[in-house]
Amino acid sequence: xxxxxxxxxxxxxxxxxxxxxxxxxxxxxxxxxxxxxxxxxxxxxxxxxxxxxxxxxxxxxxxxxxxxxxxxxxxxxxxxxxxxxxxxxxxxxxxxxxxxxxxxxxxxxxxxxxxxxxxxxxxxxxxxxxxxxxxxxxxxxxxxxxxxxxxxxxxxxxxxxxxxxxxxxxxxxx
Amino acid sequence: xxxxxxxxxxxxxxxxxxxxxxxxxxxxxxxxxxxxxxxxxxxxxxxxxxxxxxxxxxxxxxxxxxxxxxxxxxxxxxxxxxxxxxxxxxxxxxxxxxxxxxxxxxxxxxxxxxxxxxxxxxxxxxxxxxxxxxxxxxxxxxxxxxxxxxxxxxxxxxxxxxxxxxxxxxxxxxxxxxxxxxxxxxxxxxxxxxxxxxxxxxxxxxxxxxxxxxxxxxxxxxxxxxxxxxxxx
Numbered sequence: 001x002x003x004x005x006x007x008x009x010x011x012x013x014x015x016x017x018x019x020x021x022x023x024x025x026x027x028x029x030x031x032x033x034x035x036x037x038x039x040x041x042x043x044x045x046x047x048x049x050x051x052x053x054x055x056x057x058x059x060x061x062x063x064x065x066x067x068x069x070x071x072x073x074x075x076x077x078x079x080x081x082x083x084x085x086x087x088x089x090x091x092x093x094x095x096x097x098x099x100x101x102x103x104x105x106x107x108x109x110x111x112x113x114x115x116x117x118x119x120x121x122x123x124x125x126x127x128x129x130x131x132x133x134x135x136x137x138x139x140x141x142x143x144x145x146x147x148x149x150x151x152x153x154x155x156x157x158x159x160x161x162x163x164x165x166x167x168x169x170x171x172x173x174x
Numbered sequence: 175x176x177x178x179x180x181x182x183x184x185x186x187x188x189x190x191x192x193x194x195x196x197x198x199x200x201x202x203x204x205x206x207x208x209x210x211x212x213x214x215x216x217x218x219x220x221x222x223x224x225x226x227x228x229x230x231x232x233x234x235x236x237x238x239x240x241x242x243x244x245x246x247x248x249x250x251x252x253x254x255x256x257x258x259x260x261x262x263x264x265x266x267x268x269x270x271x272x273x274x275x276x277x278x279x280x281x282x283x284x285x286x287x288x289x290x291x292x293x294x295x296x297x298x299x300x301x302x303x304x305x306x307x308x309x310x311x312x313x314x315x316x317x318x319x320x321x322x323x324x325x326x327x328x329x330x331x332x333x334x335x336x337x338x339x340x341x342x343x344x345x346x347x348x349x350x351x352x353x354x355x356x357x358x359x360x361x362x363x364x365x366x367x368x369x370x371x372x373x374x375x376x377x378x379x380x381x382x383x384x385x386x387x388x389x390x391x392x393x394x395x396x397x398x399x400x401x402x403x404x405x406x407x
Contacts, residue, residue, distance in 0.1 A: 007195035016186045043185045050189045052332035054196035055262045068264035072334040146181065 002058040016046055023070050030074055036149050037081050044073040081150060116166035124159035131156055202258045202265070205327055209254055213320035217354040220316045227360040238289075239362070245285065246353040249278040253346035253379075254324060260339045261331035268338040275345055279379070283372045289364035296365075303365040309355055310374045317351025317378065325389055333390045340386025345379035 003011035020042055027041040028034070048069045056065050117125055126145070130136045136144075142152045199205070233239040253275035259266040290296040324343045333339040352375045359371070382389070 005196050009190055012193050013190055039182055042182050046185055052263055055199050055331050064264035
């Protein structure tokens with residue numbers, strides 16, 4: 001860390017790689033179970049370490065400084081994920097308007113849905129279409145778009161909310 | 175899993191690109207000393223500007239006056255020290271270091287309450303104490319400048335427990351203002367000090383708790399989000 005503070009790039013890369021493994025191990029131990037947001041904790045911790053690197057005193061031990069940051073980021077991500085889970089609809093209860101709309105639905109209704117979809121912001125439209133029309137998994141979508149799984153879920157939730165408002169109907173399955 | 179790890183690798187690459195040599199922070203003792211000296215200089219100027227109480231020379235030798243000033247000064251220094259140490263990750267546990275200044279502050283309040291009780295009829299004395307909003311304004315105004323300086327000092331670091339840090343910073347600033355005001359305000363009545371010096375200090379110290387997340391975290395959160403995920407179109 002001392003060398004990294006002086007601008008040694010190789011030392012900094014080595015440090016960040018070691019901290020990645022350490023953070024993953026720490027977060028898994030604290031979560032107590034496999035959770036999909038472990039890598040969110042890792043990324044946030046690395047960025048926080050980067051931002052706070054000038055506060056590290058080389059005359060003091062590194063572990064308390066690092067684990068204070070990692071613990072703080074873990075709690076932050078945990079709380080955020082908990083809030084997202086409380087807000088968004090669960091995967092198995094996501095609205096499926098293909099089954100809600102009956103076979104003899106008027107063309108106007110289908111057009112309305114298409115128009116509402118087209119009116120969504122590009123990223124929301126892309127994700128909603130991928131989930132509901134192409135039936136891609138959230139993980140695959142996240143990998144393809146370079147986003148985290150939680151970011152995909154939050155975007156999908158916002159897209160559904162916008163569609164509900166645009167269509168003015170309750171799309172929940174009865 | 176593979177793609178999550180490639181996202182982490184991208185983050186590492188972005189951080190290394192952004193890494194420039196950094197100047198390590200000064201030790202907490204140096205930062206607190208700088209703040210204390212500059213705040214003291216400002217407080218002296220403020221007291222001279224506002225005008226000292228007419229009997230300040232004789233009051234300095236009185237135990238009650240000296241004790242009150244000492245406790246207020248100790249509260250300000252302890253709170254500033256706690257805030258500065260809390261601004262460095264891993265240096266101190268919030269409850270352990272944050273408790274001391276608040277304990278001193280409550281001790282100050284307890285001594286005033288004790289003085290009130292020793293006189294007799296504390297409730298009557300409190301209800302009959304005349305309003306002195308000027309003291310509150312004085313404490314807030316004199317404490318504002320040290321408060322701004324302390325917040326700037328803390329923002330140079332990376333406070334993790336922002337509410338504890340903000341609360342201690344608020345207490346340090348308010349106690350500085352109260353210490354200076356003691357040399358301006360000519361009333362020594364415990365009821366007056368409890369209502370118009372101590373209570374405003376506590377309220378002014380708690381006010382930053384609501385502001386702390388915004389004062390200490392916004393840039394970090396924005397930068398974290400930018401570095402973590404690709405920018406959305």
